[in-house]
Amino acid sequence: MGSIALGIHGGCGVMPKQELSESDWAAARSDLALALRAGWRVLREDGRAVAAVEAAVVSMEESPYFNAGRGAALTTAGKASLDAAIMDGATLRAGAVSAVERCRNPVRLARALMDEGRTVMMTGPAADRFAETHGLEIVDPEFFIIERQRQALTAMKARRASGTAATASEAEKHGTVGAVALDSAGHLAAATSTGGFTDKPVGRVGDSPIIGAGTYARDGACAVSGTGAGEYFIRHVVGHELASRMAYLKEDLGTAATKIIMVDLSAHGIGAGLVAIDYAGRVVAPYNTMGMYRGWVTTAGEAYVATHETVFPAELH
């Protein structure tokens, strides 16, 4: 069997080190390592890349440190409205959901849609009903709301009302979680899940559930999951742009990803990052912000997690 590798991210943005205590940063890194283990377990047992990225993303949806599932950023109406997608690079099959409010793990819902094979994208209450009829766990919308995000919403509304510059900085926290993987059969997959951003307009859909933008996978090219100001990822069709540059311009993964983040997206003055993997299992995680929650396991089986420049080894067992 071939090489396996995995990459994850937990969002990029303005992340001043003083914002969290040392023990909180350590706990966030620990949750990144947990997600790596969830995905790696699947890959190591010759599971499929789609199953690995789903497992890694579910793990981060469950962590309160990341803006997805429980702990999601809240809309201007004070609710969690969740977007997610998954794509199988082997078949180009995909599933995507937007404005989910009751399904505990939106990435599982995206996966269920993909597996059903009829509809790629579903939105709103109908998506939650699909989850329900397909046996996925349904929770009260309150489940997703944690105190930290409630405070963030209150603070953001106050700043917006007073028109302070801090609004922009606060808005530069692009919480999103995502994973990309190469499995032992040589297939690629990507998955992404998010609550969007604090105080987002009700009904706003970001790039995460847009196949080709925030989530994309194609065997022979790459798998990618984005984080950042989603509107720009949509307009630049970031995931498919990365694959196109590799396939048609013969750029390597690092060159293409760096160009997109540091040139195309940075030109808009917005925060952006992504994690991507190529057909050979090379992982890149470029970002143009202060930090990005991220982790990866190399084809040699070495695991790492990071939030800022410093990279920490992680335990896979």
Add this chain to the structure above:
Amino acid sequence: MGSIALGIHGGCGVMPKQELSESDWAAARSDLALALRAGWRVLREDGRAVAAVEAAVVSMEESPYFNAGRGAALTTAGKASLDAAIMDGATLRAGAVSAVERCRNPVRLARALMDEGRTVMMTGPAADRFAETHGLEIVDPEFFIIERQRQALTAMKARRASGTAATASEAEKHGTVGAVALDSAGHLAAATSTGGFTDKPVGRVGDSPIIGAGTYARDGACAVSGTGAGEYFIRHVVGHELASRMAYLKEDLGTAATKIIMVDLSAHGIGAGLVAIDYAGRVVAPYNTMGMYRGWVTTAGEAYVATHETVFPAELH
């Protein structure tokens, strides 16, 4: 000022000539010509390509012959649930909406989102509220429902219940309307609007509002609007794939569009078509189905409309 050109489509699919009377086919062609005139009027007066594609699509949304706006296909719940998008190739700005139920012209709503510049994509009741607060016309959901589509839904449900093969054939009617344009300043734009397909699951979002899939425009490359089994357009990121093949493989518009429709999408055994325009104003409208409602105006100012093989000259005045 430079050349101007315009292309439109009103959907592709299984369209047996005996399905409509001669006078109905003529009326449909007449409505295609009306849409061409609406778009051409904008371009001729040195208006912007985005304004031209919006005007052409609004015109088709208003026509009962096309599956968009009034006359849209109905969901399995018997309602119209509308998707639309617009993209400005000059700036890569875009607007997109899904699951709209009350805004009379979803493409105008997509345009309003694009102009507001904050959110690219909005879904569900919030999108209708956005339309309302931005002064767009709101209608009772019944407004969209025409008797022919009500009958189509009844017939489809009956066929589905009896499991007849005709279901598949019926489902191959991919009503969608779209327009692409080159304006005298050399800018490209694309817009698409649709009701999806008869008996579609509630909450299903097709490719039309997915920037990069069913709708895409980029100056220097092309503008494109798709029609067909939307799930496959999403998976193949059709619009951006067309632009990538042109920009990176240096394929011409016709070669790239033919490859995508006749090879990539036809491989799935699905119906697909598109209308696209390049930086020089060349228009192509390939389809792999029995017919496709379409029309175009060349840079020489010659206008044509067609539903099947035969192409009819159209009046622009």
